Amino acid sequence: MLRALPIGTDKATTAVMEIILRLKIKDAMTTDLKTARKEDSLRFIQQLMKNSYVTGVPIVENERIVGIVTVNHIMNALDKGYIHEPAEKYMGRALVVLEDDMPLSFAITYFNKYSYHRFPVIDKEQHLVGILTSRDILTTLLQELNAEMEELEGKIDMKIAAERGCTLNVITKDFAVNKFDFENAGRASFELKKILKERKVSQKIIRRASVASYELEINLVIHSDGGRILFTVDDNKITIETMDNGPGIPDVSVVLEEGYSTANEWIRSLGFGAGMGLANTRRVSDEFDIVSEMGKGTTVLSVINMEDKNEDIAIG
C-alpha cells in the first residue's frame, strides 16, 4: 500500500500550501512528449520507452489523447505474444487527465486518489500539452522550496543587519561552539580573520577583531554549556556576538576584572583560564556589552569599528 501524500490544511503548513496552490500543473509538467499513434505497434512503443526512458506513452490522434500505453501493457503483450500488434486494441482507455491551469495541489490529490504513476495534461481545447509524474512534482517542489528558503535566509540576514544598523556589504556568519571542544576552538575566529583579510581590512583591526573573537570563542568552550558565535561585518564595523545556553554569571562586574577566573587546573594546563578573556575583549573593542542571567545564559557583544580608534585620537 502506498503512503498517502501529506496534503490538506491539516497536514501541510501554510507556506507549503501556498506553494502548491500558487504553482500550476503547467509549471511542473514535462512538455517534451513522447507520443505514439494507435496504429503503431506495441513493439514500436516498447522501443520508444526504452530509448527515451519513459514508462508511459500517450496515444494521440489529432492532438487529442485517445489512450495510453504503459510498461504494464508492454509486459502483458510480451507475455501473451501480441507485441507486434497495433496499440489500439490493447491501450488503456480509461483516461484520467489533468488540466494545465489547475493548481499543483489538485494533481497531488490525484496521486493520492489513483494508483497511476503519471497523468496526461490537457489544455482548455483538450489538446494534449504535457505529462505529469511524481518526479516532476518532486523536482518543482524542491526548486520552489530552495528559492523560498533562500529568500527567508536573506530576510534573516537583512534583519540581523538592520538591527545592528549596518547596511553596506554585509556578511553574517554563525558558528556553533561546543563545551570543552578544544580541538575546534578557534575555527570560527579563523573564519572571521579570513573574511577580514579578503576585505583588505588593516592589520591592526584584524588583530583586534581576532583577539576579541578568539577570547569569546574560548570562553564559550571553557565556561559555557555550549553556544553560538555570530559575526557581522560591514563597511563600517565588525560585530562579534556570543550567545550561550548557560550556566550564566552570578556577578558580571567581577568577571571583567583582570585575573578573576573560575577555570580549573585542567583548563589552566591548556594555557587558558588566566582570567584575562573578557578584560582582553573589552580592551580591544570599541563597544562592549555583557548580559547574563543565571540558569539561562550569557550574551556578549563586541563591536570594532573599521577606523582605528588610535588614529582617531591622533587626528583629534
Place this chain on the structure above:
Amino acid sequence: MGRQVAIEAIAGAVSGNILYKGDYEHVNGVVASGLMSDVLVSEEEGILLVSNLSTPQVVRTADMVGAYAILITNGKMLSDDMKELAEELAITLLHTDMSMFDVCYKLGKILYER
C-alpha cells in the same frame, strides 16, 4: 622591540629543529608565555611565540596575533594536529629540548646584546 632576527639564528641559538618553514624568514620580537591570554594581550607584530605548552591552541593563538613563528620548549612532544595546523596557517614551527628559561636567556642575548 622591533628588531629583526632570522629564524635560522634562533634555531641555532636554542639548538632547535625547524619542523615546518612558514612564510617568513625572520621575526620582529619575542613573546614567551604558557598562558595564551597573555599572548593575546601582546601588541608586537610578527613575533616568535615561545611556549612550553604544546597544543593546537598555541598555533591558533599565534595565528590570531599574526605571529611569524612558534618555538615549543622543554622537549614537549608535538602532536600531528599541531603540525598540520601550523602548515595550514603557514606559521613556522620550531622545537627545542631547552627549558623556557634557558631559551629566554639565549634569545635575550641575540636580541639585546648585538
